[in-house]
Amino acid sequence: MQAAREMFVAEGVDRVSMRKIAEKIGYSPTTIYLYFKDKNDLLAQICEETFARLTHNITAIQRLSDNPIEKLRLGLREYIQFGLKHPEQYTMTFIVPLAVGAELPFEQSNGSLAFGTLRAVVKECADANLLKDNDIEVISQTLWAAIHGLTSLLIQHGSFPFVDRETLIDNLIATLIAGLRK
Numbered sequence: 001m002q003a004a005r006e007m008f009v010a011e012g013v014d015r016v017s018m019r020k021i022a023e024k025i026g027y028s029p030t031t032i033y034l035y036f037k038d039k040n041d042l043l044a045q046i047c048e049e050t051f052a053r054l055t056h057n058i059t060a061i062q063r064l065s066d067n068p069i070e071k072l073r074l075g076l077r078e079y080i081q082f083g084l085k086h087p088e089q090y091t092m093t094f095i096v097p098l099a100v101g102a103e104l105p106f107e108q109s110n111g112s113l114a115f116g117t118l119r120a121v122v123k124e125c126a127d128a129n130l131l132k133d134n135d136i137e138v139i140s141q142t143l144w145a146a147i148h149g150l151t152s153l154l155i156q157h158g159s160f161p162f163v164d165r166e167t168l169i170d171n172l173i174a175t176l177i178a179g180l181r182k
Contacts, residue, residue, distance in 0.1 A: 005046050005092045013043060013096060050093040051110030054082050058117045068124040069177060075121055076147050076173045083151035095152055118144060125180070132182045139180060146176055 003024045007016045018039055022029040036042040061078040062071045083090035106112050119140045126134040133139065150172050154165065162168055 001042070001046050001049065004042055005088055008043070008046075008096055009088050009091050013039070018042070046089075047093045048110045050086070050089040051114045053086075053089070054079070055110060055114045055117055057082050058114070062117070062121060068121060068128050069130055069181070072121045072125055072143075073173055073177060075117060076143065076176070077169065079118075079147050080151045080154075080169050084154060087155045090151065091155060094148060095156070115140070115144065130182060131180050133180070143176055146172065 004016070004021045007021060007024065016039070018032050018036075019029045021042075022032050032042075036045065058075045058078050061074045064074060065071050083094075119136060122131075122140045122143070123136050125131050126136060126139075131139065150169065153160070154162070154168075
């Protein structure tokens with residue numbers, strides 16, 4: 001899976017075949033098919049593994065506080081830090097276009113569970129009457145879009161003369177939360 005992830009990121013999903021992956025790891029192509037139905041199945045498993053790790057990290061970090069706003073802040077920061085610590089996995093899961101014809105089911109996936117960690121803490125904030133709007137889906141998707149945007153920029157354009165990385169991350173999160181609060 002690591003070899004496939006590296007190749008998908010470097011060459012693009014559509015340019016990588018199961019045969020190329022097999023050559024890179026020194027196996028016959030038929031051996032890979034013992035573990036994965038096809039390239040789309042391999043891609044799905046890579047994404048599922050990344051989402052599982054992300055969910056684990058966010059859940060663990062949110063346990064550090066009982067305050068819903070602080071849990072939200074910690075979770076948003078952990079999402080960004082996860083992407084920066086694991087740029088290949090993040091790129092493969094969130095940035096590289098899927099192979100033509102690939103559809104990764106969202107419901108019942110680790111991706112759904114990962115997004116659910118954000119949705120749950122937004123709901124906690126809404127239930128505590130801390131937000132000026134209580135549309136959990138819109139707020140959750142807006143927050144994800146913003147942190148995904150910054151994470152992607154920092155991974156893809158790390159040499160851009162941004163202000164101090166930690167300052168930028170903290171400011172984005174503070175701005176997002178301030179915009180949501182009553």
